[in-house]
Amino acid sequence: MFKLYGTLRSGSAAIEAAMARAKLAYTAVDAASWQPGPGLDELLGVNPLGQIPTLVLADGAVLTESAAILIHLGLTEAPGLLLPLDxxxxxxxxxxxxxxxxxxxxxxxxxxxxxxxxxxxxxxxxxxxxxxxxxxxxxxxxxxxxxxxxxxxxxxxxxxxxxxxxxxxxxxxxxxxxxxxxxxxxxxxxxxxxxxxxxxxxxxxx
The missing domain is CATH 1.20.1050 (Glutathione S-transferase Yfyf (Class Pi); Chain A, domain 2)
Structure with missing residues (x-):
């Protein structure tokens, strides 16, 4: 299952919306660089920049950068839905x-x-x-x-x-x-x- 690091009113909303469109299940971790706490500590362990959204794939690979995450999901998880087939x-x-x-x-x-x-x-x-x-x-x-x-x-x-x-x-x-x-x-x-x-x-x- 995917694990998505993000918080309210942040760029993670775009990833959540994409995963909702593609009916993809994920675990959410509330984390942001401006919110000290366990979520941020965990986020820094996978993304030293502390940026959100950060997506951990089922195989443990880490994806950062909103555009990169959306392109990956569009190419691998929801062909024709998130990115055009043409x-x-x-x-x-x-x-x-x-x-x-x-x-x-x-x-x-x-x-x-x-x-x-x-x-x-x-x-x-x-x-x-x-x-x-x-x-x-x-x-x-x-x-x-x-x-x-x-x-x-x-x-x-x-x-x-x-x-x-x-x-x-x-x-x-x-x-x-x-x-x-x-x-x-x-x-x-x-x-x-x-x-x-x-x-x-x-x-x-x-």
Whole structure:
């Protein structure tokens, strides 16, 4: 059985939603780098970075990075469900997953922890870093909507739709998309309402 390390309102929600879509059983461990305790201690034993989500496979192999986990599940556990069977469409879905990881997730890390990216870093500098990074993040989401929105399948969400729906919940991205890309924003809301996904996201964001 899989073991998934994560916590509420984190990126592990995308993995939980994917596993719900694929009807995959797993054991959940509540853990996060900002939550000291037994869960974090166990997480650090399998992922020294302490990042979530972290997924341990049935054979004990460790998978980290949301996009990598979703790609693996899409290729091995749920062909045609989480990733398209068509090679060209699958390539674009993988491209979109890596786009989110490289351009959106990375920016959110800077917004959350600006002090990690400058030295010395006073409060004024932190706010300047946050403000500039948030502008860039929102630009990345506009480009994502323009490039991937036409292929977005909210009625049958796969890995790309699930990761975009979760990661866009942070740092004001949803509000920005509602104003700047309303059609894509509506697609995200449709994903949240999918029967396989709704209960997972409602647990994370009641």
């Amino acid at each position: 090679a060209s469409a699958r390539a674009q879905a993988i491209r979109g997953l890596v786009y989110i990881a490289a351009n959106c997730y990375a920016a959110i890390s800077v917004i959350d922890y600006p002090e990690r990216w400058c030295e010395p870093c006073d409060d004024a500098m932190k706010e300047r870093i946050r403000a500039g990074t948030k502008l860039r993040l929102h630009h990345h989401w506009r480009l994502f909507a323009d490039q991937f929105g036409s292929g977005f399948d909210a009625g049958a969400p796969g890995a790309l739709e699930l990761l975009a729906t979760v990661v866009s919940k942070w740092s004001g991205a949803r509000q920005h998309l509602q104003a700047e890309r309303p059609e894509f924003f509506a697609q995200l809301l449709r994903v949240e309402q999918h029967p396989d996904v709704a209960a997972v996201l409602q647990r994370h964001w009641p």
